[in-house]
Amino acid sequence: MTERVPKKVYRAELERLQAQLVDMQAWVQATGARIVVIFEGRDAAGKGSTIKRVTEYLNPRVARIVALPAPTERERSQWYFQRYVSHLPAAGEIVLMDRSWYNRAGVERVMGYCTNEEYHRFLHQAPIFERMLVEDGILLLKYWFSVSDVEQEKRFRSRNEDPMRRWKLSPNDVLSITKWEDYSRAKDTMFVHTDIPEARWHEVDNEDKRRGRINMIHHLLQQIPFEVVDRPEIEIPPRPPSGGYDRPPQQLDGYVPDHAATLLKD
Numbered sequence: 001m002t003e004r005v006p007k008k009v010y011r012a013e014l015e016r017l018q019a020q021l022v023d024m025q026a027w028v029q030a031t032g033a034r035i036v037v038i039f040e041g042r043d044a045a046g047k048g049s050t051i052k053r054v055t056e057y058l059n060p061r062v063a064r065i066v067a068l069p070a071p072t073e074r075e076r077s078q079w080y081f082q083r084y085v086s087h088l089p090a091a092g093e094i095v096l097m098d099r100s101w102y103n104r105a106g107v108e109r110v111m112g113y114c115t116n117e118e119y120h121r122f123l124h125q126a127p128i129f130e131r132m133l134v135e136d137g138i139l140l141l142k143y144w145f146s147v148s149d150v151e152q153e154k155r156f157r158s159r160n161e162d163p164m165r166r167w168k169l170s171p172n173d174v175l176s177i178t179k180w181e182d183y184s185r186a187k188d189t190m191f192v193h194t195d196i197p198e199a200r201w202h203e204v205d206n207e208d209k210r211r212g213r214i215n216m217i218h219h220l221l222q223q224i225p226f227e228v229v230d231r232p233e234i235e236i237p238p239r240p241p242s243g244g245y246d247r248p249p250q251q252l253d254g255y256v257p258d259h260a261a262t263l264l265k266d
Contacts, residue, residue: 005208017218018217020221021054021057024221025059026228027224027227027228033091034139035139036088036139040106040144041206043152043156044147044155044168045145045146045147050213054217062093064089066096066098066100068084080122102126105186110179123190123193131198134198142201143216145206156177
């Protein structure tokens with residue numbers, strides 16, 4: 001059983017790593033680097049919560065999360081990778097993919113949403129597509145989040161009982177319990193075909209989310225050749241004297257009601 005990282009240790013290390021992510025972001029902007037980070041793995045493996053920790057202090061105009069819905073009829077008629085291309089980063093951008101083109105090798109394969117021909121074409125084309133991205137200068141990182149069947153079911157039940165998180169549980173998620181071995185085989189085959197030197201798969205043991213998050217973020221920072229960029233000091237100027245402006249009378253009916261005041265009375 002994976003030992004749970006104490007909360008105090010976790011929070012201190014997470015804050016240190018997040019500060020480095022901010023430094024990395026500054027380097028990306030200064031150098032025009034392009035980074036794509038793919039988050040894949042089991043349902044309820046903790047991909048989304050890890051992405052939140054990565055982006056918590058980053059500029060959303062620089063670090064962008066891509067989580068695409070099911071393809072439309074038009075998109076299904078396109079080249080499979082086509083709808084992902086428009087979401088790739090421009091200079092000075094980081095794209096974090098909460099699931100990616102690897103849907104075809106996972107859920108589409110297991111649930112029968114693609115044909116055998118489409119599946120095998122994907123396994124052939126994915127390494128070619130990724131080599132093209134890397135050859136063009138994109139830094140491509142791929143992470144697979146692993147979790148045991150026992151822990152996965154525990155998280156499913158927790159979500160189902162929590163009205164604030166129930167939206168995260170879909171019928172397909174629940175079916176993954178009955179297709180555990182099918183997903184395992186699909187993942188193994190995917191790794192055989194797509195774990196290439198130009199874009200390796202990195203597996204994250206996320207049985208303990210705290211441990212998995214700091215391990216993943218630490219590893220990510222080790223893969224990016226960033227340097228600390230000197231940022232100019234910003235001086236806040238003194239406020240000038242009043243020029244005689246008078247604020248118009250407040251229209252109280254246009255203000256948001258002070259709900260907080262009712263809480264303080266209690």
